[in-house]
Amino acid sequence: MKPSLISAEQASRFYHHWLNADREKRESEIQSLIHSPLHRLDLPALLQHEIGNGYSLPRAMRRIRNLLICAIIERNLSGKADLSEVVETMTLFAEFAIRTHLDSLYEELTETHGTPVGAHSGKKQKMIVLGMGKLGGRELNVSSDIDLIFVYPENGETVATRSGQRTLSNQEFFTRLGKRFIKALSEIAEDGFTFRVDMALRPNGASGPLVASIGMVEQYLIVQGREWERYAWIKARAITGDPEDIETLGHIVRPFIYRRYLDFSVIDAIRNLHQQIRADVVRQEKLHPERSNNIKLGRGGIREIEFLAQMFQLIRGGRDPALQDRSTRNTLHILAEKRQLDEKTAETLLNSYTFLRDLEHRIQYLDDAQTHSLPSNEKDLLLVANAMGMHTAAELLETWQKHREFVSGQFDAIFSDKSGSHDQSKAVIPQPLLASQTEEEQIHFLQTKFETLDFQDPESAARRMLAFWKTNRILSLSDNNRAKLISLVNSLLPELRNAHEPLVTLGRLLDFFESIARRTAYLSLLTEYPAAAKRLLHMLDASEWAARYLTRHPILLDELLDARTLMAPPDWSFFTSELDSQLENQRGDTELLMDTLREAHHAQLFRFLAQDLAGGLTVERLADHLSKLADIMVEATLREVWRAMPKRHRDTPRFAVIAYGKLGGKELGYASDLDLIFLYDDDHPDAPMLYTRLAQRFITWMTSPTSAGILFDIDVALRPDGASGLMVSSFESFERYQNESAWAWEHQALTRARFCAGDETIGNRFEALRNRILRQQRPPAWLKEEILKMRQRIHDAHPNHSGLFDLKHDAGGMIDIEFIVQYLVLEYSRQYPELTENFGNIALLKMSEKLGLVPKESGEKVSAIYRLFRKWQHQIRMQGADQAKVKPERATEQSNEVKKLWKQVFGQPSN
Incomplete structure (x- = not known):
């Protein structure tokens, strides 16, 4: 902010009058x-100092207030104090005044009426003064009022400490x-x-007391608390009170403000509140034209920035405690x-907020x-401009x-009403839905509408649509949710013209809507963000597996909001730090920790899914990403399980997780x-x-279903001695087993x-042991025989009678390809140690060709x-099949090439 072009005395009549009342003395006070x-x-x-000069507490506090405001004006206009200093100073002074006056008055009242005591706890009662608004957010204006709420812990009455005191109820x-x-x-x-x-x-x-x-507050918030009060209570901060009572109140208030799910219904509530405030401002401006150009409540004003910040807080704060900060700037x-x-955008909003x-301060000065x-x-x-x-x-x-x-x-980009007013003459689903027609008339009506959308099978589409609207789940919807759902369906159906299989995609879309129909937050999200609704439809169209995954985890709709984030390559450092931060906030609650792990995994996996369906990832790159994600989740889960272990003798366990199979080879799939x-x-010992x-416990944390699903299925059959072996092995016993007993x-x-x-x-010891084992000398004939036996066992265990x-x-x-690679590694690693590097089957085949272990060009081809x-x-598999089978003629050339290399x-x- 530029320094003022005029002096504090010129910029503030208040400063001028205060100074002139006793110029010499007050100039000295200001300078100090x-x-x-x-x-x-x-x-x-x-x-x-003021009380020592003979002033009563109230007057002394008023004198400090005037001195402090004039000092703020002087420092702020001269460029010595920025906005942070101004609001922090006013906040600290307000807290000081509140505590000082309350302590003094509490002593006076207890002297007359005794000490208030809780009827149940028997504890001395202290009043909790909650700072709301800018005081609660530590962003108080120089001339602001202070919004307060008074709470006391529990009912009871005062206990007389001497004769003559008249007791009162705590209320x-x-x-x-x-x-x-x-x-x-x-x-x-x-x-x-x-x-x-x-x-x-x-x-x-x-009208309230x-x-x-605390009990009255709890009852009120549960029964009567309104959406705008959630917004107001974000700022609530206890300035006085017993810490234990403050914590009790916090446990009541936080669930009222912050939902554990993503609460997009709050957008509509804030929009309505904003419209009410704007309407009131317009009325006031008509009555008082001199109050026009309101920089707080007017268009593009301070309140709109606060609403923007608090919208994100109300939507996401229940899942991310870091967003429960009371300061708009923070x-x-x-x-x-x-x-x-x-x-x-955030930086520009901060600049606008600061401006x-x-x-606002210059106006109030x-x-x-x-x-x-x-x-x-x-x-x-x-004068304001110069200041x-x-x-x-x-x-x-x-x-x-x-x-x-x-x-x-x-x-407006966030809060403008996006539900739209669809032309009911063009809409497929009118409102109310065909109430006076017979079922056949309804089907005929819908069929006609689908014909206008160029559906190849409009009758089937009509029957599918009518079946959807007649399910019990849909019939029991509230009017508000039904209206949102109708609006969503009508907005998305024209998009089906571009679907690969419109009728199939329509079924997936309606199945998805049926699963979320009673969840107002999800309907609100898709209504408020039409682009997200279209991305949803495109994903449902692209993949049956994606449709099932989204139906199981509709919370992932949040990921569809920002295409840049959805399609961005993974930032593993950011992902890990965010996960660690969220886990740290949930420690002490096992269920929340497990849900946090699952939700973080699902969200990142979903981003890969979106990129995959958009053609942005090769299968190999996708597998690399999924394997890295699994590594992070295994590490985080192991760490949290160990933290929760009783009687642990170390801060970190001397314990390692070794990955085999698809994770070990970094070839993980979505459902592996x-x-x-x-x-x-x-x-x-x-x-x-x-x-x-x-x-x-690690396996339990990974595999147990919670409200967020499961993290991974775990298979430990590859441990030494398989199912009959110990769950964990000491490194020495594992080394001995691999050297002496392993098959x-x-x-x-x-x-x-x-x-x-x-x-x-x-x-590191495992990697060294693995290299030693793989590089051992083995009789070639014996090795081939053992591998062929294992291949036969797998073949017998997976008979194929399909003709595909x-x-x-x-x-x-x-x-066959994987067995060829494994044989080459076990047979030739002693001679060529580089084969033990875990490069994956494709790279190892190419390497084998370069080393002359397979015929020329066969490594590249296979x-x-x-x-x-x-x-x-x-x-x-993305289309929902459990087994990957194709018509034989599609793969004849390729399978023959593999068989050729196998025989060689x-x-x-x-x-």
Whole structure:
């Protein structure tokens, strides 16, 4: 902010009058304060100085207030104090005044009526003063009133501490205390007042009791709490009270404000509240033209920025406690850090907010008046412009208009009504739905409408649509949800013209809508964000698997809001830090921790799904991403399980998770389970039992269904001795087993094994052991025989009677390719150690060709076939099939090439 072009005395008539009352003394007082930040002032010392001069507590506080405001004006206009110092100083002074007056008045009342005590707890009762609004957010204006709510812990009555005291109920005691307290702060007397006090935000407003017990607050919020009160209570901050009572109140208030789900219905509530505020402002401006140009409540004003920030808080704060910050400025920073707002947008909103708050202060500096409108007379408007560092009023108005347009544009982008008013003559589903027609008439009517949308089978579409509207779940909808659903269906049906199979996609869409129909938040999200609804339809059209996944996890609709985030490559550092932050906030609640892990995994997987369906990921790149994601989730789950373990003897476990199979080979798919084994290296006598419990709890955390689904299915059959073996193995016993007892197929499995999570020292030892085992000398004939036996067992376990070619299990398929690679690694790693690197089947085949281990060009050809088969397998499974099979003629050329290489490697045909 530019320094003022005029002095503090010129910019503020309040400052001028205060100074002139005793210029020499007050200039000295001002000079003693303005050379260092005011939020570091010793307020108790200032108060004692005033009281030492013979002033009563109320008057002393009023005198400090006037001095402080004039010092703020001086420092702020000279450029020494920014907005942060101004609002922090006013907030600290308000807190000091509240605590000081309340303590004094509490002592006076207890002297007369005894000490209030809880009827149930028997504890001494103290009043909780909640700061609301800008006081609660630590962003108080220089001339602002303070919004307060008074709460006391529990009912009871005062206990007399001496004779002659007349006892009162706690309700009556705290009501008297509240009234005296308000008078002490707001009464206008000599030297003015300390703060105006507004109690309108208390339960039931002006018609409610001045003070309420915690139980009364709880009952009110549960039964009567309205949407606008959720918005108001975001800022609530206890300034006084017993910490235990404050915590109890917080446990009641937080669930009222913040929902555990993503609450997009709040957008409509805030929109309605904003419209009411705007209508009131317009009425006031008509009655009082001089109050036009309201920079707080007008278009593009301070309130719209606050609404923007708090909309994100109300939607997401229940799932992300970091967003439960009370400061608008802090919240905008957090939204940028968490990528909920574009960084440039957040920065510009912050700049606009700072400009508007600075402008608000300059307006209030004029007369210490609680006003938010630009002066209507030219002289005062020029004073405000000069105080803002601008030479003309026109320059001020132009700058204000730019900020206003940006803020209002951002506000309208989110809060404009997007539900639309569909032309019912063109809509497929009128409202109410065909109530007076017979079923056949309804089908005929709908069929005609679908014909206008160029559906190839309009009658089937009509019957499917009518069946949807007659399901019990849809029939029982509220009028509001039904209207939203009708609007959504009518807006999306024209989009089906571009679907691959319109009738199939229509069925998926209606199935999805049926699953979320009673969830107002999801309907609101899709109504408020039409682009997200269209992205939803495109994903349902592209994949049956995606449709099922979204139906199981509709919370992922949130990911459809921002195409940039949805399609962005993964930022693993950001993802990990966000996950860690969320887990830290949930510690102590196992269910919440498990849900947090699941939701984070589902959200990132869904982003990959969207990129995959859009053609932005190869199968190999997708597998790399999914494997990395699984590694992170395994590590995070292991860490949280260990933290929750009782009687652990170390801060971090000497325990490692080893990945085999698809995760070990970094070829994970969307629905793959995890093949894992667990190793430990710890001499503590309780280590075997402790690490067994750790592994069991880890599996439980991963596999147990919660409201958010499961994380992964876990398979531990590859551990030493299989199902009959121990759940966890010491590293020494695992090493001994691999050297002395492991079967050939277990060494085959080791070719696709790697350290995944846990203790890196054990991980490094495992990698070294793996290399030694794979590079052992083996009799070639014996090795071939063992691998052929295992291939036969797998073939026998997966008979194919379909007449189709099984891409994975049939001869010439993917299993054959994987066995060829595993044989080459086990046979030739001693001679060529680079084969033990876990590069994946494609790279290892190419490497084998370069090393001359397979005929020239066969490595390239078969690796390309393996890539193609994986692609086909992926495409088939994305359409909901459990097994990937194709017509034999489609894969004849490729399977023959694989069989050819098999025979060249093993000397006999594949079964």
